[in-house]
Amino acid sequence: MAQLLTLQGGKPLEGTVKVRGAKNLVPKAMVASLLGSEPSQLRNVPEIKDVDIVTSLLTIHGVKVDADPATGDLTLDPRQAYSAEHSEVDAHAGDSRIPILFCGPLMHKTGEAFIPDLGGCRIGDRPIDYHLEVLRTFGAVVDKGPTGIHISAPKGLHGVKLDLPYPSVGATEQVLLTAVLAEGITELKNAAVEPEIHDLIAVLQQMGAIITVYTDRTIRIEGVTKLGGYKHRAIPDRNESASWASAALVTRGDIYVQGAVQRDLSAFLNTYRKIGGEFSVDDDGIRFWHAGGTLKPLVLETDVHPGFMTDWQQPMVVALTQAEGVSIVHETVYEERFGFTEALQRMGASIQLHRECLGSNPCRFGQRNFLHSAVISGASELRGTDIDVPDLRGGFSHLIAAMAAQGTSRVTGIEIINRGYEKFVDKITGLGADVELSRV
Numbered sequence: 104m105a106q107l108l109t110l111q112g113g114k115p116l117e118g119t120v121k122v123r124g125a126k127n128l129v130p131k132a133m134v135a136s137l138l139g140s141e142p143s144q145l146r147n148v149p150e151i152k153d154v155d156i157v158t159s160l161l162t163i164h165g166v167k168v169d170a171d172p173a174t175g176d177l178t179l180d181p182r183q184a185y186s187a188e189h190s191e192v193d194a195h196a197g198d199s200r201i202p203i204l205f206c207g208p209l210m211h212k213t214g215e216a217f218i219p220d221l222g223g224c225r226i227g228d229r230p231i232d233y234h235l236e237v238l239r240t241f242g243a244v245v246d247k248g249p250t251g252i253h254i255s256a257p258k259g260l261h262g263v264k265l266d267l268p269y270p271s272v273g274a275t276e277q278v279l280l281t282a283v284l285a286e287g288i289t290e291l292k293n294a295a296v297e298p299e300i301h302d303l304i305a306v307l308q309q310m311g312a313i314i315t316v317y318t319d320r321t322i323r324i325e326g327v328t329k330l331g332g333y334k335h336r337a338i339p340d341r342n343e344s345a346s347w348a349s350a351a352l353v354t355r356g357d358i359y360v361q362g363a364v365q366r367d368l369s370a371f372l373n374t375y376r377k378i379g380g381e382f383s384v385d386d387d388g389i390r391f392w393h394a395g396g397t398l399k400p401l402v403l404e405t406d407v408h409p410g411f412m413t414d415w416q417q418p419m420v421v422a423l424t425q426a427e428g429v430s431i432v433h434e435t436v437y438e439e440r441f442g443f444t445e446a447l448q449r450m451g452a453s454i455q456l457h458r459e460c461l462g463s464n465p466c467r468f469g470q471r472n473f474l475h476s477a478v479i480s481g482a483s484e485l486r487g488t489d490i491d492v493p494d495l496r497g498g499f500s501h502l503i504a505a506m507a508a509q510g511t512s513r514v515t516g517i518e519i520i521n522r523g524y525e526k527f528v529d530k531i532t533g534l535g536a537d538v539e540l541s542r543v
């Protein structure tokens with residue numbers, strides 16, 4: 104039976120929420136443990152679906168995973184790792200995109216990897232061509248079959264020179280997880296340099312890898328012959344933090360996000376201040392609140408780090424529906440990340456989507472017929488409505504809008520939100536939202 108969340112909006116969210124390890128780091132650090140010859144320990148692990156999926160995938164490959172959900176401590180022992188049955192990989196991969204990152208570690212560990220057709224959020228085409236090209240360059244043989252991709256390295260994996268067409272987070276992680284045990288030196292140009300990439304590098308360095316990050320998006324990896332385990336506390340989830348910050352603004356509330364880190368949210372905090380949000384930072388987190396009065400409109404473009412992250416765009420668009428005047432948002436990372444605005448329009452927001460690039464950042468989508476720019480006119484009074492969640496960030500943004508709206512919203516498809524927001528129903532309830540969870 105599916106879950107239905109019924110929300111009565113119009114109440115400011117107030118109180119404290121705790122944010123644990125980043126969804127976009129923890130599963131990758133778990134995959135990295137496969138490369139070691141000793142057990143690893145990961146701390147600050149949240150209870151989210153992506154962690155469950157990777158736990159299952161590691162387990163069917165012979166990695167012993169022990170979790171203590173209360174403390175968030177995870178022990179991963181790869182010493183008995185082996186190849187899994189293709190049907191089992193298929194059954195456990197769920198709708199995650201993480202399986203593609205098993206390729207390098209599995210080839211090093213067992214000589215081969217099988218990757219089923221991938222899922223992930225419906226926010227664009229989300230191809231894996233960079234990943235496959237990277238793996239081929241290292242010397243892997245890629246065979247596409249009817250149910251997935253079989254990858255092997257009959258002649259071993261060798262260090263290479265690579266230049267990514269775009270600073271893809273996943274492709275950069277693919278290179279790191281493959282190059283650390285490849286023979287020789289790998290040089291990657293145009294790499295992603297998100298904080299989660301630096302945290303993965305910290306994990307790999309603890310295991311014995313030799314990795315240098317240069318200021319021009321170049322990463323140099325000197326292959327070693329053996330890696331050990333790691334003991335690491337995962338970087339906190341900056342995307343969840345930004346979502347709570349937007350929730351405070353939209354509901355005219357006041358939320359202390361325990362675990363939020365200023366350094367990783369720099370571009371977000373600048374924007375938050377420009378729109379009229381207030382924040383104060385201490386050693387344990389960041390307090391976000393609405394200062395009263397009206398919010399100011401903005402011109403905003405998403406970008407790779409250190410720019411304004413695409414995962415912050417959706418909650419920020421909800422906040423912009425409450426700003427007095429016209430805002431423009433140009434999405435340059437994913438071509439179809441405005442699908443969630445359809446529900447906001449039904450709630451009373453005024454949002455027009457455009458195919459043109461309404462911004463100056465170089466963008467891959469301008470001449471390709473994608474509705475990737477938004478013009479938002481505010482402030483709009485939002486009304487509750489029925490919503491079926493389209494994707495992770497869009498879904499949480501719908502909840503934010505519903506909590507600010509007048510009247511009742513009935514939200515289905517909330518299972519998607521569990522992929523990245525730990526115990527979000529308990530958290531919004533704790534902040535004073537009027538919600539009821541039922542089965543339909």
Ligand code: EPZ
Pocket residue numbers: 126127128200224227228229230231232233234235269270271272273274295297342413414436437438495496523
């Ligand atoms: C990661 O996705 C995150 N997911 C995304 O988080 C995040 O939005 C994204 O990085 C950008 O920061 C995880 O870490 C699990 P990319 P990833 O490769 O690695 C194109 C969230 O809500 N591309 O940096 O898959 C791609 O289509 C999410 O938490 C190719 O063309 O993103 C996109 O336009 C969703 N070919 C761009 O690159 C490829 O082979 C950036 O994607 C790979 C990517």
